Amino acid sequence: MGRTGLTGLAGLTAPPAESRLAAPADLPDRSALADRSGLAEAAFRTELRAFLGEHHPGPTPRERSVRLAFLRAWQGTLTDLGWVAPAWPRRWGGMGLPAALQAVYHREMALGRAPVPPTNAVGIVGPALLRDGTDAQRERYLRPMLRADELWCQGFSEPEAGSDLAALRTRAVLDGEAQDGVYRVTGRKIWSTNAPVAHRMLLLARTGTPESRSRGITCLVVDMSAPGVRVRPLRDMTGATVFAEVSLDDVVVPAADRIGAHDGGWRCARVTLGHERSTSLTAAALRYQRVVGDLVELARRRGATGDPAVRQELARAVTGARLLELNGARVLGRVLGGRDPGPVSSVNRLQHAEFEQWLHELAVRLLGADGLLDAADPRLGTDGRWVRGFLRTRGSTIGAGTSEMQRNTIAEKVLGLPADREET
Amino acid sequence: MTATAQTELAGVFDFSPEHDELRATVRRFLADRSPEAEVRRLMDTDAGYHPAVWRQLAHLGLTGLLVPERHGGAGSGCVELQIVCEEMGRALLCAPFLSSAVLATSALLHAGDEAARARYLPGLADGSVIGTLAVTEESGSWRAEDVATRAEADGSGGYTLTGQKLFVLDAAVASLLLVLARTERGPSLFAVAPGAPGLAREPMATLDATRKQGRITLDATPATLVGSDGGAAAGLAAALDVAAAALAAEQAGGARRVLEMAVDYAKVREQFGRPIGSYQAIKHKCADMLLEVESATSAAYAAGWAVDARTDEVGVLASLAKAYCSEAYYHCAAENIQVHGGIGFTWEHPAHLYFKRATSTRILLGSPTYHRELLARRLGI
Numbered sequence: 172m173g174r175t176g177l178t179g180l181a182g183l184t185a186p187p188a189e190s191r192l193a194a195p196a197d198l199p200d201r202s203a204l205a206d207r208s209g210l211a212e213a214a215f216r217t218e219l220r221a222f223l224g225e226h227h228p229g230p231t232p233r234e235r236s237v238r239l240a241f242l243r244a245w246q247g248t249l250t251d252l253g254w255v256a257p258a259w260p261r262r263w264g265g266m267g268l269p270a271a272l273q274a275v276y277h278r279e280m281a282l283g284r285a286p287v288p289p290t291n292a293v294g295i296v297g298p299a300l301l302r303d304g305t306d307a308q309r310e311r312y313l314r315p316m317l318r319a320d321e322l323w324c325q326g327f328s329e330p331e332a333g334s335d336l337a338a339l340r341t342r343a344v345l346d347g348e349a350q351d352g353v354y355r356v357t358g359r360k361i362w363s364t365n366a367p368v369a370h371r372m373l374l375l376a377r378t379g380t381p382e383s384r385s386r387g388i389t390c391l392v393v394d395m396s397a398p399g400v401r402v403r404p405l406r407d408m409t410g411a412t413v414f415a416e417v418s419l420d421d422v423v424v425p426a427a428d429r430i431g432a433h434d435g436g437w438r439c440a441r442v443t444l445g446h447e448r449s450t451s452l453t454a455a456a457l458r459y460q461r462v463v464g465d466l467v468e469l470a471r472r473r474g475a476t477g478d479p480a481v482r483q484e485l486a487r488a489v490t491g492a493r494l495l496e497l498n499g500a501r502v503l504g505r506v507l508g509g510r511d512p513g514p515v516s517s518v519n520r521l522q523h524a525e526f527e528q529w530l531h532e533l534a535v536r537l538l539g540a541d542g543l544l545d546a547a548d549p550r551l552g553t554d555g556r557w558v559r560g561f562l563r564t565r566g567s568t569i570g571a572g573t574s575e576m577q578r579n580t581i582a583e584k585v586l587g588l589p590a591d592r593e594e595t
Numbered sequence: 596m597t598a599t600a601q602t603e604l605a606g607v608f609d610f611s612p613e614h615d616e617l618r619a620t621v622r623r624f625l626a627d628r629s630p631e632a633e634v635r636r637l638m639d640t641d642a643g644y645h646p647a648v649w650r651q652l653a654h655l656g657l658t659g660l661l662v663p664e665r666h667g668g669a670g671s672g673c674v675e676l677q678i679v680c681e682e683m684g685r686a687l688l689c690a691p692f693l694s695s696a697v698l699a700t701s702a703l704l705h706a707g708d709e710a711a712r713a714r715y716l717p718g719l720a721d722g723s724v725i726g727t728l729a730v731t732e733e734s735g736s737w738r739a740e741d742v743a744t745r746a747e748a749d750g751s752g753g754y755t756l757t758g759q760k761l762f763v764l765d766a767a768v769a770s771l772l773l774v775l776a777r778t779e780r781g782p783s784l785f786a787v788a789p790g791a792p793g794l795a796r797e798p799m800a801t802l803d804a805t806r807k808q809g810r811i812t813l814d815a816t817p818a819t820l821v822g823s824d825g826g827a828a829a830g831l832a833a834a835l836d837v838a839a840a841a842l843a844a845e846q847a848g849g850a851r852r853v854l855e856m857a858v859d860y861a862k863v864r865e866q867f868g869r870p871i872g873s874y875q876a877i878k879h880k881c882a883d884m885l886l887e888v889e890s891a892t893s894a895a896y897a898a899g900w901a902v903d904a905r906t907d908e909v910g911v912l913a914s915l916a917k918a919y920c921s922e923a924y925y926h927c928a929a930e931n932i933q934v935h936g937g938i939g940f941t942w943e944h945p946a947h948l949y950f951k952r953a954t955s956t957r958i959l960l961g962s963p964t965y966h967r968e969l970l971a972r973r974l975g976i
Binding site for chain 1: 872878879893894
């Protein structure tokens with residue numbers, strides 16, 4: 172889990188359109204932000220729809236150079252008006268919502284086609300700080316992270332430590348005391364999403380013996396502008412450079428920037444916050460239903476909906492998207508009923524990854540000979556999204572834990588089959 | 596789907612303590628009265644069920660779950676029915692439950708004929724009557740418009756039926772036969788009494804012996820019209836949607852059971868000095884089975900919830916559930932045999948019983964291909 176984050180900036184394929192950048196918002200005092208955690212669902216929904224009606228910046232631009240600025244501006248708007256991080260405590264800039272309202276939040280954002288946040292801050296990095304950081308660290312880092320003023324990347328995977336993350340070898344040597352000394356970090360990280368534009372990295376480094384596995388790993392915050400940090404962008408198979416290889420050569424990190432205990436960083440790799448995952452997957456499921464609707468439109472435009480074989484495939488596509496929604500709703504039902512999310516929650520992510528990959532394969536098959544074209548070819552027009560998605564989703568079953576590792580985890584953690592490795 | 600329906604979705608799967616209690620009661624009952632040995636014994640009988648167990652099911656109120664209270668039933672919803680079917684699927688219960696308490700009962704409920712309801716439902720509810728619904732013929736089609744069996748008015752308010760019905764569930768033991776036949780005005784539903792002249796019933800030797808099927812031959816057999824002349828199609832479709840939701844739940848229950856069998860075996864069976872469940876080849880099979888079992892459960896209950904909430908999505912979700920649960924159960928039952936290896940291929944091991952039930956339920960009420968086409972149509976694709 173939490174190995175790399177291939178999904179980061181890529182987001183779902185979105186139709187191109189001119190961007191309307193959100194107007195720079197005033198910075199209200201955080202304490203002045205409305206507390207919406209006690210609202211009834213209907214009232215909350217009304218407020219959120221009103222917010223989107225007034226502030227929605229329009230479709231996310233595809234052009235990479237303007238896309239990031241667009242998304243950061245949107246993130247600023249969300250943060251300043253108190254519509255960000257639904258599961259986080261209000262004290263740290265979140266909304267402090269109960270699970271039911273989190274679900275409404277994600278659903279409405281999806282239905283309203285709100286842009287997908289540009290960072291993994293809310294997903295992985297933020298929760299790690301919320302759980303294991305000090306108040307000083309939270310004070311320093313969380314708000315700029317939420318506003319996307321400071322972009323973060325993860326330094327987890329290494330060339331020789333992918334699925335077997337506990338084999339990582341980047342060394343961090345403590346120079347001085349655990350409280351006020353410094354760590355000197357040397358090693359190589361890879362598949363760091365957003366690293367070319369990131370200001371900070373949440374790093375996992377070896378502080379124990381080489382054999383210490385998960386017991387000798389420490390979590391540090393690295394300033395990406397520090398001497399010794401070098402970023403080499405990696406071009407992925409879509410042609411984009413979303414992630415990078417990061418080399419660290421005797422980089423100095425103050426011990427004050429350690430998250431959690433010395434040798435106690437492994438848990439940073441697997442933290443999620445409350446029900447954020449189960450509630451946000453519901454939103455993803457709704458977006459897929461829209462994508463499936465677009466796919467049916469594609470088949471119509473191509474005159475393929477009379478073909479019995481295509482009709483079977485379209486029915487499978489509808490089924491897949493609905494199952495994601497229904498499984499998500501089932502988890503939510505359990506959570507709202509005060510029960511644990513249950514086994515269904517563990518299969519959701521695997522199902523999402525496999526489904527979106529299959530869905531884009533189907534779309535490209537529907538394109539027929541046009542599937543031979545590059546996504547940017549004018550003949551494809553907006554259908555270039557399917558070709559782009561087709562390539563992008565090869566990463567869906569690799570990033571953030573391969574589907575194989577997820578199946579291992581399901582088999583061992585949920586079904587109780589015996590492990591054949593150390594950490595799982 | 597409307598935004599309102601989405602909001603309610605989270606509540607679809609929020610089972611009440613009463614639901615949990617119903618499930619526990621049925622599970623205990625079936626563990627006691629439908630163990631594997633009893634399933635195997637009934638497979639070898641012509642009737643295919645145990646009358647005493649049937650009476651006990653009736654006593655528990657299960658045969659009348661869908662029947663309104665004014666007709667002597669429990670007046671429960673489809674979700675309660677599904678809980679029961681899920682447990683029956685786990686236990687491979689041999690009983691005419693699907694034919695009588697689901698198909699025949701639903702057909703009557705949706706036929707738009709209050710007199711027929713008052714006449715037949717009390718007997719179905721208290722288990723004294725075993726009903727079945729005869730739709731399929733030589734073609735195996737479940738579509739009303741494909742029916743070939745002819746019905747002719749006898750001039751005194753009654754009808755006579757001529758034709759042949761195949762794959763009729765529990766045809767041999769049913770005391771109320773609801774038969775789809777074609778009048779000049781179109782597909783219509785008829786009630787046929789067991790001793791009617793010109794009626795012949797013979798068992799079909801089926802792959803799945805845990806659920807009996809038979810052939811019904813009608814030769815100018817007197818019958819009573821249920822509902823309107825030529826107006827059976829819509830009611831039949833609605834009844835089949837309820838039955839699809841119930842059968843999907845049965846499939847989800849069976850699929851969960853075979854997953855448990857596979858996982859339990861993979862934990863204890865050792866080869867090369869390790870439990871086979873420690874090998875990724877087995878782990879990944881089991882993980883995929885869990886994904887299918889969980890999705891099948893979600894799909895089935897969503898369909899049942901739609902029936903109870905009378906949403907406009909009943910048809911869509913029923914076809915979605917029937918198609919998905921059929922394939923999920925079949926795949927899990929096949930993988931269970933594979934995980935068990937040689938022992939899973941033997942007659943003595945129950946794996947093949949589930950595999951055969953999965954195969955028969957996959958075809959029953961229409962194949963996955965049929966239901967995906969239906970799903971596409973119902974979505975306007």
